[in-house]
Amino acid sequence: MRQGSTEMKILIVDDFPTMRRIVKTLLRQSGYNNFLEADDGAHGIELLKSNSDVDFIICDWNMPNINGLEMLKTVRSQGSMREIPFLMVAAESEKDQMLDAVKNGVSNFIIKPFTGAALQEKLMKAFSVKRAS
Ligand SMILES: [Mg+2]
Numbered sequence: 001m002r003q004g005s006t007e008m009k010i011l012i013v014d015d016f017p018t019m020r021r022i023v024k025t026l027l028r029q030s031g032y033n034n035f036l037e038a039d040d041g042a043h044g045i046e047l048l049k050s051n052s053d054v055d056f057i058i059c060d061w062n063m064p065n066i067n068g069l070e071m072l073k074t075v076r077s078q079g080s081m082r083e084i085p086f087l088m089v090a091a092e093s094e095k096d097q098m099l100d101a102v103k104n105g106v107s108n109f110i111i112k113p114f115t116g117a118a119l120q121e122k123l124m125k126a127f128s129v130k131r132a133s
Contacts, residue, residue: 002055004055004123006030008034008056009034009051009054010034010055010056010057010058011036011057011058012058012059013068014060014063015060019112020039026116026119027119030116039063040063041059044057044071045071045074048075052080054081055084057086058087058089059072059088060089062091068101069097069100069101069104072088085126087109087110087122089109089110092112108126
């Protein structure tokens with residue numbers, strides 16, 4: 001089972017290349033090294049359509065074109081992708097809006113800036129919640 005293991009394929013969606021690099025660095029420290037990257041929700045959805053083996057999505061909230069919430073709604077409405085755990089990344093100022101993400105089936109969210117340990121914990125939680133339900 002690749003899900004939840006360090007071998008899982010993680011899609012990182014963020015319009016800010018530096019943030020994608022930070023997330024990758026933190027994940028690598030926890031042993032993950034199988035990544036796909038997209039710079040907005042539209043690109044993220046495109047990658048999900050062409051890669052049916054994505055195990056986890058880490059997605060920024062605030063992005064041009066298709067933002068995190070819109071991407072979440074699309075993912076949760078598509079049969080092939082609807083079960084993929086989806087972690088939303090938000091700024092402190094966007095925290096109040098996370099209820100919208102919860103209503104739309106987000107697995108969890110994390111507020112910037114965060115540590116590798118916090119990110120790892122969110123990843124693990126997404127899979128334990130999924131197993132429990
Ligand atoms: Mg952004």
